[in-house]
Amino acid sequence: MSNNLSHLDALENNSIFIIREAYSQFRNVAILWSIGKDSTTLLWLVRKAFFGQIPFPVLHIDTTYKFPEIYDFREKYAKEWGLNLLVTKNEEALAAGMGPDKSKFQCCNDLKTVALKQAIAKYKFNALYLGIRRDEHGIRAKERVFSPRDEDFEWDYKNQPPELWDQYKTKATEEEHLRVHPLLGWREIDIWEYTKRENIPVNDLYYAKDGKRYRSIGCHTCCGPIDSNAGTVDEIITELANTDISERSGRAQDKEDDYMMQKLRSLGYM
């Protein structure tokens, strides 16, 4: 890669290369769009990679507990960008009353993981693009750009192909599907600087209102806002340059607490 490229150009080039490489290997692919800032940035890059016309479906796993602003954003841009949008839900679990009030762990598993499994089984996707980044969580540091999942969806992080010098293993066995992570090397601040440069649409939830804003969005039942006065992309960039609090700290703690509660309940506490 040329040293003359800016940091954002280099990230963009690399991501577009990965996106095209994956599509050349796996035709039956889809991009997961959670409608947060990362997957929307990924969608932007995919649009660029294919000159505005994405040749595969855009999959949204709908837990039905997303913020209303997320649904509005989805409808608006699916139409504006001409997306082949597939919305999938775990109808069975929802009909049985699954929700975060039961157990946040169980809810995430049933309404996200199981719903995704159902979609993969239904549409027979053999690769999925996801907008995860290494700096989101310690465990994601171990991720690969082309990351195999077995038939049970398990990620065996001890048994992954190395990706030295950006040489990717883009083959999967029949039982596996590949997760493709074109944004793996991006940082949260890169996403925002790129959003600014490209003028990518941003969900209003990310902007501060009454001293609070969402740094990470998903289900309204499980996301908490942070204290912030950042009302523009520039202010968000300044804020991120000056914080050492992890992006998903609120969400992770929530899940740990929920698991803790389950463990204590099993022994008669609470």
Place this chain on the structure above:
Amino acid sequence: MAENRNIIVGLDGVPFGMIKDFTESGVMPNTSKLLNDSVLTPMYSTVPEISSVAWSSIITGANPAEHGIFGFIDLHPNSYKMRFPNFNDLRAATFWENCEGPSVIVNVPSTYPVRSMNGVHVSGFVSIDYEKSVYPESLVSTLKGLEYRLDVDSMLAHKSMDVFLDDLDRTVDARISSIQTFWDQCKWQNFMFVFTGTDRLMHFLWDAYDDKGHKYHRKFLEYFSKIDAAIGRIIDLSENSDSVILLSDHGFEKLDHDVFVSKILAEEGFLHFNPSEESSLQNIGPKTKAFALDPARIYLNRKDKYPCGSVEEKDANEILNQLEELFSSLEIDGRKVIKHIFKKEDVYEGPYFKDAPDLVLIGDTGFNLKATTAGKSRFGKGIFTGKHTYHDAFLAVKSKNRNISFDKQPSVIDAGKLIRSLTK
């Protein structure tokens, strides 16, 4: 050969009476040999008598008001929102952080998430994320290779006792393999591990211990034999100069009745919930004078401490007296329900005294106190057949270097101080 090595083995919840029984009846022959060379004494637990508080005292030698852990559950400051204190909330240094030599620490409750230390640390109950339970992180793959599990899945016992017992076995087998691996491969001065499956087994199957005709009686004994074999192996491998401490954090006994402390507080007018909302701590009403956290820690709803606080400092003593009177006279079928009522100032001393409960109740024989607000009546009985006790944990110490004796029954805090003095 290293000098002044210390081996500390924890048997979570094993009462003095049971260790005597099993070592005398041949269920635990290796432990029996160890006890022949040791000073053995019954021991008091902490107040309250639960693992998070007691093990925190054992590893620090500190009073709960010094280490800051009063239970598995606490409240956020100036709030009724629950939080779960963990190792990051422990305010006193552990013995392994206070000594120069390396330590191996495996499965000590309330030591999650792990932090960097001199040696190896695998945290115990409640450990959640594997990566945050193992120090150094490079050992994660070793442990996974040994099929090490952070904890038995106690939820299984609510569905199938056979499946639970199988899980209990697999968990302890992997735990023993990890201990052997660390023993063989690590350099250490202090080696501490805790068997926590004992507590789970006694919660669900105390009746199988009591009743020789019980379907799981043999299984109950076999589990302890397995632990005894592991203790025997460690003793065989140890040097004569090593100090060995075997101890539990609280005792156990048969559970006759669950006692729903919050229900009693509500029926007696001390605890009110906002109408039309569920009866949970989050919905405490402004008329509340006192509420409880597990197992039976009672807090006055003080005006300067909680958002709906109603109790003025000048009225605090009178309300505490009323509560003492209420609980000391509580009976079921003519049996006294509460054995001890500890006032804050009776048992707590230290910089976190202000966070301590105002009263802690300890149930009388067979009465298991619970703070859950979900209790439909004052008394009940669930799946559990065993309950914790305060008065009969045990401590056994074998030391060539020290003359060990106890003038009076020690507490787990004394055990922690002893460990501290041996390991520093």
